[in-house]
Amino acid sequence: MADTPAHIGDGLAAARSGAPVSLSVVVPVHLVQGYLRQCLDSILVPDAPNLEVIAVDDASPDHCGQILDEYAGRDPRVRVRHLERNVGPGEARNTGLDMATGDYVWFVDSDDYLTPDAVSAVLERLADTRPDVLLFGHAREYWHGKVKRTSVGDLAGAGVFSCAEQPSVLTLTSAAWNRVIRRRFLADLGLRFGAGRYEDVTVAYPALLAAERISLLDQVCYIYRQRRRGPVTRTTSAQHFDVFDQYERVFTFLGSLGAAGEPLRAPMFDQAMRHMQQILERGERLHEEDAPRYFERLAQAYAAYRPAGHELPRDEQAAKKYQLIGKNDYKGYQRALTRKPPSRTPAKAATAMFRKRKRAAVNVAKRTGLRQYYKAQLRMPIDENLAVFAAYWYRGYACNPAAIYEKMRELAPDVHGVWVVKRENVKSVPKGVDYVVRGSKDFWRVMARGKYFVNNVNWTDDIVKRPGQVHVMTHHGTPLKSMGLDQMKYPASAKGMDFKLMISRADRWDFVVSANPLSTEAWERGFPCKYEMLEVGYPRNDRLVRATDAEKAELRRKLGIPEGKKAVLYTPTHREYQRSFRPTFDIRRFARELGDEYVLLMRAHYFYKPGAGQWDPERVVDVSAHRSVEDLCIASDALLTDYSSIMFDYAVLPDRPIVLFVPDWETYQLTRGTNFDVTAFPPGAVAYDEEELLKTFRTGAPWLEESAVRARAAFRARFCPWDDGHAAERTVRRVFLGEQVPNPPEAP
Structure with a gap:
């Protein structure tokens, strides 16, 4: 025992004592109000007294701070730190780490969540093995409902081991959230999360490289949410070059281990190359013009970190790529790739969707004998002063659209409003309100040429949204019940609903009216599309x-x-x-x-x-x-x-x-x-x-x-914090007059 490092001795002594372990869960929080409650609820299980949750509000401009304070107010295990400025997830995790008091620390992203038995299973495994690092399985949950499980693989039966004994452990996902780390071990190593896009790397790998006791839990404990909008990996940006700086820190740390680190240099090099190549080969991450420069940096990293005597991969294609990287031959590398072409840019995707909708709408118009007329109207200029209103699937004049219409007539009198109604509902339209009948020639004209479209449900699929048109979704109630993508978990209510089609409809929205913070959370989570949330209250109220x-x-x-x-x-x-x-x-x-x-x-x-x-x-x-x-x-x-x-x-x-x-x-x-x-x-x-x-x-x-x-x-x-009698006015001023309005307003 005399040659055992101090931190290992502490762990072994604790294991022999049978003392329970305590766990600190650090949650950095920024712009995740739609997902934060599920995250916190999954962590705060009732049977975990040795648990603390440290939530770091990274100057989130939405309602995350209030949600955190709400949880802290009712559960003493929750501690909240509000930062005055946004510092990014890495520094926010560092802040939480400095506040932590548990034996172990777990970094959980605030838009993800834990499986029901995760906390108890992790605590039990920690108590049994007292590792420096505990790794466990996770699952990727995609926005369209697909779930892909990732386990710890063949290593599950390896017991407790070091990285030198099982170097393949480096091939597991390099994230902060799929591992629990002994806090004192982390502090003794002086590991901190870096700034930048790949901040996990500077802790995830060094902790494994230095650990003498690694334990595995072959159980899915973590659900990594693949959001439709917002994830770093789906963002096209030059910020992905950050990966080179992060790995430079990893290899510097590896060098600090001296002779003990040399056997780990080759597997660490291969893992770094896989990660760096992945960023290059997934077309949505880099702008086309940045790819050659990225490849040049990749070649520099290859030359700097490849250990002497390193053998090429056995896979012929992988070996060929290594050789091309070593030669800095980008054109040759491009020819060698056997991947799918880069994803379409957002602009191209939007154009394709427009053309698809146009074809669908034209087909519907053809069935009603108005195909040529509708096609001609789609080529006409948009009427900048025409607003089209509807409610409850063309049932009549009602709800939030009616309140907005009335305020629009007062504040924006130059804009002409027209209602769409079914023929059987014409009598419900108040006197003096202009209307068109669904499916009529006038209907196709206003739908083709209107500037503004206000509805409390989705417009039907046969409607084309032209560039320059503005769609306002008001909804028609605060969502006590699950809505949008949240309904995927409840097939009895979904009844074969096409969620991809639902989201494609929501992609037409430019503005979404929110009645209260609960609505904002539900709409962002249920309809993860690119729109501006109008936290103004309900106009109908x-x-x-x-x-x-x-x-x-x-x-x-x-x-x-x-x-x-x-x-x-x-x-x-x-x-x-x-x-x-x-x-x-x-x-x-x-x-x-x-x-x-x-x-x-x-x-x-x-x-x-x-x-x-x-x-x-x-x-x-x-x-x-x-x-x-x-x-x-x-x-x-x-x-x-x-x-x-x-x-x-x-x-x-x-x-x-x-x-x-x-x-x-x-x-x-x-x-x-x-x-x-x-x-x-x-x-x-x-x-x-x-x-x-x-x-x-x-x-x-x-x-x-x-x-x-x-x-x-x-x-x-x-x-009802925003219902002060001016919700319709705020909506009209923002949408029709282009003014900035209090969003959200101060409570009346």
Whole structure:
């Protein structure tokens, strides 16, 4: 034991003592608000008391800082450091490392997440083997749903070993996140993450090269998310030249090991060459004009780091590439490549998509006898003062698009607005509002030549988005339920949905309106496309903010609500596991037992049409066909719902109780998926069965208690922070007038 290094002796002594190990998880955070909660939830398992999470807010300009503070406020294992300026992931990890107190440290990227048993399995393996470095399997999760598993391979049965004993360990993915490192060992070596694009390299490899005790866990513990937008490896940039500086540091460290490092020079050289060649051969990383210069740097690295007596790879193609690199023969290297051609540039890809959509749209127009007309209109200039509006798949004038339209007429009177509606919905268009019928000649003209397009759902696939046109997606509710790509995990709700086609539609968006921070997180995660997020509040809620008693009285009169009665608005949501509307409680009984002082306003989801005459008209009024849900909110005295997004809008109204009836909460979560637990953070009283629901509405019952009032206030503060009555104005000023607006605005 006298010849054993001090850090090894410490590890062996701890192993013999059987003492439990502690783990510090360092999470650098920047522009990941859509993924951060899943990351933190996967780490903060309840059965890990010897765990600390150090989250470093790398001056993230989105809501990441608030999310971190929220977690720290409810879990003492979370410590947060807010940096005043953005320093990059490497330096952010260094900051977290300096704060760490655990025996071991794990660097987890904040847009990735751990598998359910990862923390317990890692802690158990660390306690059993007390390694300097623990490596484990991971999986790459692609945005389109494909998952590719990477294990530790044949090394799994190697026990505890050193890099010299198993040099093939260097071929495992060179990341900070697929390994746990003993903190004191890391400190004694003086290893720090570098700045730049490949900052992992300066810790991942030196730690392995110096480690005397390496242990493996043949289990997928980490999910590496291959995001559609944002990952470094998909970015075309000269910053990829950083890889040469990082490997220079690795080989300098290797030289500092002296004779002990010499046997590792050849495998380290081969691994560095593989990495550097990979960057060159994946066309999306380097600009075409930068490739020759990169190859020259590669040749310089080859000459500088290749050890004496190094043998060429046995693979003939790999050996040929080595020889060409050694000669600095870029043209020969290009001829030797047997790879696919470089990926199309974003501009070329956009042009190809435009042409594809144009062909599809022309084919649809042909079927309606308007092919030549539409083709001609697509060649005409865009009308810079034409705005096209639609809502709910052309059902009529409604929702956020209607609120934006009205404010546009006030603030941008030179812009002419036209609504698209189905023929059967023409009567729903208010007097004085211009419209075209879906599929008509006028429809094809405005779709071809309009400048602005505002919708709360996606435009259909037969619509071409021309360069210069502006699409605004407003959505039509705060996403309590999973949306977009998040639905891939819930096939019962997806029902064969084509997610690639869904994302191609979302690629048309230029602006996305967000009602609150939860919406921003969900839209960024569910629709990872290139658009500007307008965190302005919901335009349709401007009316709710400004609602008056006089307006409420007039709406109640029009709806036929008897004076003196309390109107409860009932809005059940759609359930994917049901084929038709089936109330979750006996509406007849509920209305009867509420008594004569109540009337129930029945608002079925627009997917359903409740049969007429089902209920006593004196007690239940079917308002499912009413044009404006905002009217119903203002006219009512309370809201009864389950998982409908209307609860987030209704919370804007002051002093209006909200009751949730959630008898199938677990089923709904399993079949549709949700973005947060509404039963843990409700907007008021919660009932789980019919008897509890009836009790809730009786005189002096829970829906009016102080706890329900406090719950509604907290819910409103969290989910209605930007609803100040000016959401539509902010949208119009940004989109139509090109002004910069507060984004997000200060809380009212």
